[in-house]
Amino acid sequence: MTPIAVTTGTSFRVPAAIAPGAAINRDETVEVTIDGHTMTAYRGDTVTSALLANGHRRVGDSIYLGRPRGVLACGVEEPNSLLTVTRAKAETISETMLIGPTVEVTNNMVAEHVQGIGKLAETADPEYYDYTYEHPDVLVVGAGPAGLAAALQASRAGARVVILDERATFGGNLVGTPDAVIDGKPVETWIAETVAELQANDDVTLLNRTTVFGGYENNYFMATQRRTDHLDDQVPFGVSRERTLHLRAKQVVLATGSHERPIVFKNNDRPGIMLASGIAGYLNRYGVLAGSSIALLTTNDSVYLLAQQLAELGHLVAVIDVRADLSEAALQAVAAGIDVIAGSVVCDTTASDQGALAGITVAEYLADGELGATRHFEVDTLGVSGGWSPVIHLHSQRQGKVVWDHEVQGFVIGQPRADFHYAGSVTGSLSLGEALANGANAGAAAADATGHFSFATEPVAAAGHRGPVAALRMVPSPDGEDQDAYANHFVDLHRDQTVQDVLRATGAGMSSVEHIKRYTSISTGNDQGKTGAVNAIGVMSEILDGHTMDDIGTTTFRAPYSPISYVGLAGRQRGELFDALRKTAMDRAHEALDAVFEMAGEWRRASYYPRAGETKAQAIRRETIAARNGVGMIDSSTLGKIEVRGKDSAEFLNRIYTNGFLKLKVGRGRYGVMTGVDGKVFDDGVTLRLAEDRFFMHTTSGGAQRVLNWLENWHQTEWSHLDATFTSVSEQFATVAVSGPKARRVVEQLASDVDFAPEAFEFMEFRETTLDNGIPARISRISFTGELSYEIAVPTQYGRALWDAVAQAGAAYDITPYGLEAQRILRAEKGFVIVGQDTDGTNSPQDVGMDWVVSKIKQDFLGKRSYQLDDFLRDDREELVAIMATDKNSMVRDGAALVSAEDLDAPRPVSTSGHVTGYYDSAALDRTFGLALVRGGSKRIGEKLYAPAYDPPVEFEITPLISFDPEGTRRDGER
């Protein structure tokens, strides 16, 4: 779709002498291509101001009906102009669904309007995004006159102030307004001086292009600052494209302003029909005239300043004022020679061949709400003011009460929120004088609440008295009362929804605003109903008998206030910084050995160490053979370690573990299992008794944090009378386990002080020593392979030195580093459980072959009572067993489902008999084998099970849990 330029070749830029355009720099031109038209704009222009300045009024067609649409507004509330923008920077991707009036032009930018639906760029975003955290005394949202006055007052009182505004310029709608005076100065001067003072204050952060988009508990606010999009290609190094601000404010001043509303009438969607404030904005901010023959339609006095400007420029046709009685402002306009048509509305419009506005039908608006006599005006532009909606989003997001105000004709703050202050037109008042006064007072009150008292100094400006606002949101159709007569009365321009659509919803039985919103999709679009929502409620209140604006009520405002990019919110949480990655002290040694890594919680661990030409399976097999027949070494540093101290430590552990710890001797260790109070296994490990009152607990690698939390929870909340403290020392020690029949020969070379004879250094004992190389160490005889094993733990900084020392000492025995893959096989051969692999959070220790670790004599331990619940007494609980495929070479995947013989060919669905928790190729057993959780497994030894997902299904025999060396003859290694 190529939008048509309705008027081309004409510049609509007003001479600087008449309307300089406060947001643009006429000394710097910018070349842009918009919808295929290359044009010249000024620095500071937006895509829509550039379009209008160059005579282009159409901004694409509507999403479903394909009707031509033009620019409606001059700000973030714009529903029609949605763009895909590609900026001419080295590192950038195109961005879609940007709101035209918010996109500042840059040189060689290419912008294309979309038809309500964006197109995402197909490549990743290479740009850089970051976060900051701010803790102001006072957060001022909006830097219009009220916000500036508030920030000025609060900062002068000594408060730390953050003031943020979504636009590029400070001063809000005041910017560029002719003839306005504050404190006797032209507004531009007052704004410039105020901004300069705020910027000079180290305790003030004043940011433009920064949208506060969400408000959360305890005055936590989210904002996004767009830092580089307005720059051509001179982005300073290291400056993020967007910054997400996280603000915790003591006090908040909402000076968020208000959005003008359109009016719903027949054919109210043509290019050229704008908000009056849009016309004023383009004129005052950008020096751009929206059209050449302009009429204004209003329910209120806010258009009369614009009317005067347009009249002076010679482009005003008439003002159609809904109010029958002329207000003071209207009377002044009449006195100035402006044609004010009172008590009238626009009831229809005509279009040019190209679909743009060509004329309006003005009708008398009778007292009974009916239309009277009509007149036609040829105009190319209609500015509409249906009243103003205060921007109360942040108030509402914080559950602030919102009520309909009949005088304002808008939803307003029902009741101020605690720690909130409100200033400017968000209060419903459109008076500059009031905005400045209540801005200064809000700033003073907010600062005072943070301990910074001051007397408010109110900047002085004309009060700007306003007349009443007419309650009109929808003009009756000139074509009668049928639904069809309302087919072109647009309520939501973005979603292309009309009064007819609302009528269909109410006709179907709907009476709730939420139902109608969902039936029609009104207010759910890109603009989230900023201009359309109140009119939708107005239309409903007219359709539904006996309903008023008050009792239909507005829908809840939800964050974000305006669209915010995903990637900006992701910030630095991308790529390798998405999550922490933990490496052990020996990590580089593993890298040097070409290890393949896998993750264990946040830790990366060596999975296996392939040598040149080896497959994964060959490498793993070699590693297991070394550990079984010679000697192997593994980095066990990642196991969680918690030191437990205090005279009641043994008693404490006795309550936590399922087995007994009171009688554990100093110098020895014991394996223990922890269960939740529900009796289900959640962690395990060996705990050493270092002294009567001091234990050293090992946990699983992934469970260290959780176990520490568990211990502290029980200690602090239930058993604080027990003398025990818990210190995480996981990171303080690096550990190498040396395992295999020749393990003793290796460790003997490292610590000549220690007598490693099996009788002198028994299984489950440990020794504190200093290695011959001077490193202090604790050596424990703990085995996870069934072979003779020594775990050597040293302070972490010596981890690499230990690894190298072990490797050197073992070189003569061809010591072989082995990874987690080999360890999984070695332990499975012995039937040792890996919590989290062989358990899944539903198993008791008894289920996984560890009845022996559950004390029968202890009065209580955490989980014990649950074993009397019926569920633990059933005989079909899943139990851990070993399985052997009938074909000793068959392999299945870990996790494979198992069924019994009778279910193998039965029609589905059938229940599983269990699943394989790990299946391996075992060199020691000279066959494949695995572990499985099988219903009633311990009572089904010898039975056949099948893995039906394989073709042909793999047949297994259930065997006892321990497959290798069930008598434990290898524990003491070679003699």
Next chain:
Amino acid sequence: MADLLPEHPDFLWRNPRLKSSYDVVIVGAGGHGLATAYYLAKEHGITNVAVIDKGWLGGGNMARNTTIIRSNYMLDKSTRFFDRSLQMWEGLDEELEYDFLFSQRGLITLAHTDAEVRESIRRVESNVLNGADAEWLTPQEVKELLPIVNISDAIRHPVMGATYQARAAIAKHDHVAWAYARKASAMGVDIIQNTEVTGFLKDGDKVIGVETTRGNIATEKVGIAVAGHSSLLAEKAGFQVPIQSRTLQALVSELFEPVHPMILTSHHIHVYVSQAHKGELVMGANTDPYTAYGARGGFHTIERQLAAAVELVPIFARAHLIRVWGGVVDISPDSTPIIGKTPVEGIYINCGWGSGGFKGTPIGGYTLAHTIAHDEPHEYNKHFGLDRYYTGHLVDEHSASGVLH
């Protein structure tokens, strides 16, 4: 031009006057309550039914969920139950004569760790045995099915594979509620909105009526289906459910041309995302961890979720968040719903769906209706009663699939 969504029927439901007595009163006009009324009328011929809601019908979690329909659970009991629900979904639009945009577009659940791979295989193979469709995909197969997924090894949690359920679906949530409401209303069920149940009238341990903000209603059978507020209603009725109410947040982007024709989920980094018919990306994450009725959560949850989304699907980088909302969900100890009888005779409850109630709408309504009509659970919900928390016979999906190592 974008395609218009299907037109709604011209008439949806009656707005009747509340009567003084009904055979059955259903508390809660959400998806489950409305479905219960529909199946009471259709399957059991019980049409003298009121469905009462304190707000607008379908306005609770039905209006707030991310509409994912799947049956790839871990445990046999769960898979059977949810696959039965999925089977009911298949054809429900025709049965209810309402095009609610049911779209079986397939669900990819990514695995990022060895443990997740093992768990995924277990899930796939047991799903197939239990009659649900499931496949295991290699990273390359993921890429072929859904090219937008980043399968590079260069990210922090590389994709190691995925489970795939082709029959998994999305639907237009509101319209499902309206479809049930329309049919139930047409069969004589009274849907009473903006009316709160404030108490229960009992004769001993037997219910004889409900108190509402519009007066009392005599009835001997009450079904409660008020996800998020189950504990409060149970308390009014004089019993307790093992539920905690928590916030689950969801969000949408603006509309985009189609880029994501499936449903993508990662448990490991907590995000699920689909692209709805109109074109918006619909996303959800974990529940916020604390008990909450405020239907709003912390934004840090959203930031993390968007980071996860951008990691997995880099082209989402410059999508924009346009709306975030929250719902109040029932969290049960085993993350499995509770549907059945209660300690009060004549009161039946449907609750505890966690974040997954939408997919269970048909089966939840069907089994609650059966339980009400027969005063006995159906075969489908016999394992899902409140009594399981006293016997320990949990259907512990959370533990079975949620252990991190």
Next chain:
Amino acid sequence: MMLIDCPHCGLRDETEFEYGSQAHVPYPQDPQALTNDEWAQWLYFRDNPMGLRAERWVHLTGCRKWFNAVRDTVSYEFKATYPVGTPRPNIPPHHGGIR
């Protein structure tokens, strides 16, 4: 992002804390003395009120101390935080506004 007043560290962001469900539900003196139903009740059932609730929280990435809090489950406002082992302060419902 709630702001939680740790009794030991003062006001800190919610993300430093972990939630521990209902407070004042002590581990039974003698679990063996309970019936199965009583044990199951302790194990799986907790109050779930709309409004004020006494809860357990722990300042996990701060002082690591458990404490109790009275919080409004609708407004999320913390009405009081107090050490473990001290009684729940008597706070009338609807005290103060939504923060």
